[in-house]
Amino acid sequence: MALRWSRVTPQIALLPSVGVTLVAFLGAIGWTIYMSFTRSRRLPEYEIDWENPFRQFNRLFNDAGWQISLQNLIVLALGSGLAIVVGFILAAMIERERRGEDFFRTVFLYPLAVSLIVTGVAWRWIFNPQYGIEAFLKGLGWEGASFNWLSDPSTAMYAIIIAAIWQSSGFYMALMLAGLKGINTEIWSAARIDGVSLWRVYLEIIIPMMKFTFLTCAILLSLGVIKAFDIVLAMTNGGPGQSTWVPAYYTINAMSAKGNLGLASAAAVLMLLITLAVFLPLVALTAWQQRQAGKGDAA
Amino acid sequence: MTDATVMYPRKPKRIKGRSIAIIVFLTMAAMFFCVPLYVLIVTSFKEMDQIREGAMFSLPTTWTLEAWHFAWFEACSGLSCSGLKTGFWNSVVILIPSLIASIALSMVTGYALALWDVKWAGPFLFILFLCAFVPFQIIMYPLIRLTVTMGIYGSITAIAFVHTVLAMPVLTLIFRNFYKDIPPELIKAAIMDSGSFWRIFVEIILPMSGNILIVVLILQITSIWNDYLIGVTFGGLGTKPMTVHLANMVTVSTGTVSYNVNMAAALLTAIPPLVIYFVLGKFFVQGIAAGAIKG
Numbered sequence: 001m002a003l004r005w006s007r008v009t010p011q012i013a014l015l016p017s018v019g020v021t022l023v024a025f026l027g028a029i030g031w032t033i034y035m036s037f038t039r040s041r042r043l044p045e046y047e048i049d050w051e052n053p054f055r056q057f058n059r060l061f062n063d064a065g066w067q068i069s070l071q072n073l074i075v076l077a078l079g080s081g082l083a084i085v086v087g088f089i090l091a092a093m094i095e096r097e098r099r100g101e102d103f104f105r106t107v108f109l110y111p112l113a114v115s116l117i118v119t120g121v122a123w124r125w126i127f128n129p130q131y132g133i134e135a136f137l138k139g140l141g142w143e144g145a146s147f148n149w150l151s152d153p154s155t156a157m158y159a160i161i162i163a164a165i166w167q168s169s170g171f172y173m174a175l176m177l178a179g180l181k182g183i184n185t186e187i188w189s190a191a192r193i194d195g196v197s198l199w200r201v202y203l204e205i206i207i208p209m210m211k212f213t214f215l216t217c218a219i220l221l222s223l224g225v226i227k228a229f230d231i232v233l234a235m236t237n238g239g240p241g242q243s244t245w246v247p248a249y250y251t252i253n254a255m256s257a258k259g260n261l262g263l264a265s266a267a268a269v270l271m272l273l274i275t276l277a278v279f280l281p282l283v284a285l286t287a288w289q290q291r292q293a294g295k296g297d298a299a
Numbered sequence: 300m301t302d303a304t305v306m307y308p309r310k311p312k313r314i315k316g317r318s319i320a321i322i323v324f325l326t327m328a329a330m331f332f333c334v335p336l337y338v339l340i341v342t343s344f345k346e347m348d349q350i351r352e353g354a355m356f357s358l359p360t361t362w363t364l365e366a367w368h369f370a371w372f373e374a375c376s377g378l379s380c381s382g383l384k385t386g387f388w389n390s391v392v393i394l395i396p397s398l399i400a401s402i403a404l405s406m407v408t409g410y411a412l413a414l415w416d417v418k419w420a421g422p423f424l425f426i427l428f429l430c431a432f433v434p435f436q437i438i439m440y441p442l443i444r445l446t447v448t449m450g451i452y453g454s455i456t457a458i459a460f461v462h463t464v465l466a467m468p469v470l471t472l473i474f475r476n477f478y479k480d481i482p483p484e485l486i487k488a489a490i491m492d493s494g495s496f497w498r499i500f501v502e503i504i505l506p507m508s509g510n511i512l513i514v515v516l517i518l519q520i521t522s523i524w525n526d527y528l529i530g531v532t533f534g535g536l537g538t539k540p541m542t543v544h545l546a547n548m549v550t551v552s553t554g555t556v557s558y559n560v561n562m563a564a565a566l567l568t569a570i571p572p573l574v575i576y577f578v579l580g581k582f583f584v585q586g587i588a589a590g591a592i593k594g
Contacts, residue, residue: 009496017467017471020404111335115569122562252436
């Protein structure tokens with residue numbers, strides 16, 4: 001009796017999640033991939049375009065908006081990569097100086113609890129040329145102050161990057177802090193007795209020891225950047241012109257504003273491919289870490 | 300450490316100087332992190348006349364709640380001018396079923412995968428791990444079609460449904476990782492004791508889940524409350540969450556922009572997750588760490 005139950009009931013209990021996985025994830029992904037080879041416009045057309053199956057992808061790569069999106073993706077990834085550096089510096093300092101740890105951690109992490117739409121409102125206000133930081137600095141006597149970044153296509157992306165760094169540094173700080181605490185404190189005593197300077201301990205011992213934490217952070221950051229949509233919408237809504245488009249924004253725009261399902265599907269498929277390219281190292285890393293079970297997984 | 304101090308009696312002084320330097324640096328960094336919140340707060344209490352003077356960091360000369368009142372009761376979002384309170388209550392109504400459905404589904408799934416003998420658990424977990432990272436855009440349109448077919452598109456149910464679907468992989472992995480450390484002897488004994496799948500879940504597993512439940516709850520409350528994309532895509536005219544109302548309020552503004560109202564509206568949207576964050580910060584840290592690395 002007990003045996004029969006123990007085999008059947010768990011499988012029944014798993015049915016909803018299996019259903020969700022098959023329909024809403026795997027099925028939906030398959031459907032979108034299929035759509036990217038059709039000539040669908042506003043509504044789906046289920047006939048694959050055999051004459052030119054890559055029509056949508058060709059259109060995509062000939063579209064200036066998509067090229068800008070890809071460039072911005074790289075700029076955003078490199079720029080907001082600074083958040084990892086900031087996160088590490090903050091974590092290292094907090095870990096060195098235990099006093100006030102809770103306070104500082106709370107302050108550095110609070111932006112993560114706030115909606116990106118709110119983040120956008122706050123930073124747009126700071127970059128406001130009439131009343132924001134520019135006006136403030138001019139008021140102090142710096143007449144050349146120019147922080148009207150959001151209305152200039154060549155600087156708008158940097159404003160987004162600053163907001164992104166502000167928003168996510170605390171997250172990387174938390175991960176780094178967990179990593180730093182896993183390091184044996186004896187290293188410090190040993191290094192101190194040997195008279196090794198603090199800088200060298202960090203550069204030559206601590207950072208190499210934390211390479212997996214750094215790699216994890218880098219992969220998470222890349223995955224986050226690919227998904228970045230809210231922050232672009234809230235800061236610039238893609239503007240000025242198309243200067244701050246990113247793939248996630250392009251895809252939604254192709255779907256809703258342009259009403260071109262085929263093109264949007266092709267863009268979404270490329271987003272998935274980029275994700276996979278970033279993601280496969282993470283899978284390899286996880287497998288590698290599990291093999292090295294000696295250390296144990298912090299998370 | 301103490302050994303080192305004994306060996307080098309002069310060390311403590313140097314460490315002290317460094318401590319001060321570190322604390323000064325951290326304090327400055329903390330101030331930078333607080334700037335956006337600070338300007339939001341002071342601006343929301345100012346009158347427009349003072350805002351036009353352009354000193355963004357100065358305190359309000361006269362503190363007024365007018366902007367807050369206006370943002371909550373009267374501000375326009377799109378065509379309706381009933382203030383942010385509509386969006387607030389929509390968000391509350393979205394939050395509750397989304398929380399219950401997403402946590403219940405993932406909890407049971409995680410429990411079954413962690414503690415019961417399911418042959419295909421390994422491959423399934425791997426697929427869930429992959430699904431956790433899929434960009435929303437690639438499943439967005441099919442989900443729209445799906446909710447239309449189900450007849451729920453544009454309703455609170457649709458938003459809650461999509462939140463449940465999207466959170467399922469991550470939350471399942473979190474619960475599964477938590478439950479897998481329960482000794483299997485405990486479950487075997489319970490089965491011998493003629494405990495069924497559900498009885499064991501209710502009598503043994505649920506009472507053990509307090510800690511992880513709080514972590515997941517906070518993770519979900521903040522992510523559902525702060526969501527914009529799902530709300531704007533799957534919500535109908537009267538069911539859009541607060542973030543969508545806020546975004547409409549600050550972008551579609553005719554005539555002169557009332558910055559103080561915008562700031563008050565942004566703060567009103569940010570207050571619920573911030574309160575949770577400041578009260579239950581420790582769990583929040585665990586939540587984001589668990590949500591980030593599901594290894």
